[in-house]
Amino acid sequence: MSNLEKYSQAFIDAFEIEDTGTVSKLEYNSIDEWDSIGHMGLIAELEDAFDIAMETDDIIEFSSFEKGKELMAKYGVTV
Amino acid sequence: MTVFDQIQAYGDNIAIIEDDNKAHTYNDLLSDANLISEQIPPANIVLCLCQNSYAAIAGYVGFIKTGCIPLLLAHTVAPSGLENILAAYRPEFIYAPLEAANTHSLGRPLQTLENYGLFKTTFKNKAIIHKDLALLLTTSGSTGSPTVVRLSGKNIAANAGQIAEYLQIKPEDRAITTMPMSYSYGLSIINSHLLKGASIVVTEAPLVSAKFWDIMCDMRVTTFGGVPFIYEMLKKLRFHKMDLPHLRYITQAGGKLSALLLKYFIETCQSLNVCFYTMYGQTEATARISYMPPEMLEKKPDSIGISIPNGEIWIENEAGDHVTNPNEAGELVFKGPNVSLGTAENRGNLTNGDENKGLLYTGDIVTCDTDGYFRIVGRKKRFLKLFGNRINLDEIESLLGQDGFSVAVSGSDAKMHIYVENSKNQIGSQNLDPIKNLIKTKTTISPRGYKIIPIEKIPRTDSGKINYHLLNSNFSTG
Incomplete structure (x- = not known):
């Protein structure tokens, strides 16, 4: 699986998304599932998938699918 | 007598700070409170759709001061939940964010304050509301129940x-909103800080946003409260590494922290020099019933502590006798001036007076140790606390039952389990969508708060009642 696939899969699993075509458009609060509780689930999925531990600043800056891609680079993950 | 009788004495102290840095003094707050509440005759019901905002608090303060009766709901309430409440309580007025006026067709506002408007409804009521009634709060913000x-x-x-007494709230304190104002715990933080002339920083920014933590630092917040899932997030955000030099104390209620989380926060708060209060309560006692003195927490981490000041806790067994033996279990009974008048299901019940007479049977089964500290060991009633919100499991069953689903609802505070009968094996994963949609439209329970588990047959006892014991032991796999 490519990093982009793994990255997308984390969103799909965390938010139980069925229409996988919309994943790249996701932002915090753009769907009911991505609330503060869902957010922590997403971070946990990403940390597991890439075997990383994210810093506080990155967890709270992680506001969208696109923004998250930038942040992943800090952990040596190129999405 | 109202909680806000004395607050004009705080004059030019800062009462509310908005998250764009706009500060409002107590004088501002009272004059805006008056602007809104003078539109309403006393003893009318005002349904308030609450945000954590200056306008929402100002309206609430005004209604309480002038004897109008606010019924507080979260502004995120599902339209069907709002309809239930409107039909049950026939409020004469609605105080809501202006954008909600369009969503719910409220018409033109009589008066506005910032982003809020006061709207007149068409309900006419004859019955006289009981003179002691001041406020209506829901017990389960999430299920849309009219109770x-x-x-x-x-x-x-x-x-x-x-609360202000045991937390030693000072005028210099600054609390930040972390929970809805319509939730008794969130509201109790607002009430107790205004009572002492302290300040409240209002924001709708989520705890997991950079904005929230910028506000925490910039506004020099000294305190906040949280239910267990907020504490889970704080740990995940590495609270122990945060630089929050102004933080003086934090509080936790709305359910039990896991032993691991509790240990983490006891240690972290010691090293950050922050007082950590764990507390217990119910909306039926306005909010708070007991608290743990922080210095005792390490010694008795699984205790709910002792009665709040000017209250009394004792234990009764099933025969109604006082339990005096240490470690013998029974129901926690609380006596105090904060015990509610009672509950209501509809407008007709609002003529009722004080039914509790200062005495609350909590439904929680507890023991007491030789030092007089209480510990919860079980629950008499069938409810869960999901993310701090009380969920009545029988209500969820009947909600889904109305739409033809044969379900049994159980689980733990970590996750509600909805067992759906699937005798002919016809339910695939897509066919769970109607249940998910029903939960989504009729409640505000997060999709993360429950799991749907198809099972062949719901186990029942000989008398035909659902056998929850068997259900939990057979299917409690996750």
Whole structure:
């Protein structure tokens, strides 16, 4: 699986998304599932998938699918 | 008597700070409170759709001061939940964010304050509301149930005073909003800080946003409260590494922290020099019933502590006798001036007076140790606390039952389990969508708060009742 696939899969699993075509458009609060509780689930999925531990600043800056891609680079993950 | 009788004395102290840095003094707050509430004759019901905003608090303060009776709901309430409440309580007025006016077709506002408007409804009511009634709060913000707790002005003032006393709230304190104001715990933080002339920083920014933590630092916040899932997030955000030099104390209620989380926060708060209060309560007691003195927490981490000041806790067994033996279990009974008048299901019940007479049977089964500290060991009633919100499991069953689903609802505070009968094996994963949609439209329960588990047959006892014991032991796999 490519990093982009793994990255997308984390969103799909965390938010139980069925229409996988919309994943790249996701932002915090753009769907009911991505609330503060869902957010922590997403971070946990990403940390597991890439075997990383994210810093506080990155967890709270992680506001969208696109923004998250930038942040992943800090952990040596190129999405 | 109201909780806000004395607050004009705080004059030019800062009462509310908005998250764009706009500060409002107590004088501002009272004059805006008056602007809104003077539109309404006393003893009318005002349904308030609450945000954590200046306008929402100003309206609430005004209604309480002038004897109008606010019924507080979260502004995120599902339209069907709002309809239920409107039909049950026939409020004469609605105070809501202006954008909600379009969503719910409220018409033109009589008066506006910032982003809020006061709207007149078409309901006409004859029955006279009981003179002691001051406030209506829902017990389960999430299920859209019309059950509300009836609180008097004395209840609100008493509990705010009790809380301010054991937390030693000072005028220099600054609390930040982390929970909805319509939730008794969130509201108790607002009431107790205004009572002492302290300040409240209002924001709708989520705890997991950079904005929230910028506000925490910039506004020099000294305190906040949280239910267990907020504490889970704080740990995940590495609270122990945060630089929060102004933080003086934090509080936790709305359910039990896991032993691991508790240990983490006891240690972290010691190293950050922050007082950590764990507390217990119910909306039926306005908010708070007991608290743990921080210095005792390490010694008795699984205890709910001792009665709040000016209250009394004892234990009764099933025969109604007082339990005096240490470690013998029974129901926690609380007596205090903050015990609500009673509950209501509809407008007709609002003529009722004080049914509890200061005495609350909590439904929680507890023991007491030789030092007089209480510990919860079980629950008499069938409810869960999901993310701090009380969920009545029988209500969820009947909600889904109305739409033809044969379900049994159980689980733990970590996750509600909805067992759906699937005798012919016809339910695939897509066919769970109608249940998910029903939960989504009729409640505000997060999709993360429950799991749907198809099972062949719901186990029942000989008398035909659902056998929850068997259900939990057979299917409690996750």
